Amino acid sequence: MAIRNVGIPGVEPPKTMCNDPKCPWHGCLKVRGIVLTGVVVSSKMKNTVVVRHDYLYFVKKYKRYEKRHTKIHAHNPPCINAKEGDVVVVGETRPLSKTVHFVVLGVVGKASEVKRRG
Secondary structure (H helix, E strand, C coil), X not given: CCCCCCCCCCCCCCCCCCCCCCCCXXXXXCCXXXXXXXXXXXXXXXXXXXXXXXXXXXXXXXXXXEEEEEEEEEECCCCCCCCCCCEEEEEECCCCXXXXXXXXXXXXXXXXXXXXXX
């Protein structure tokens, strides 16, 4: 098995191999559309994680920004295996299930390195 080039700069391929057909690195899944960064909130599902993406929204009436967030379900390939608290990069793909339209491309920061706000 060879590692494919996903085509997203700054994202390194994983060091371990897997035989998951829904893996963008070792399978045949194509990444297209938007690429986001977020924190893994939950990893209880099999091969799926919930990623919280924080962003700023501009309110025209008050000419100010407000903080908003969204939770994204993303496929977690076995070669990446992101845990809760990890900062990950996710990319949009074709629909993989009813709620999953993203795939984890790589882990940017580990849970032990990230300061948690209480």
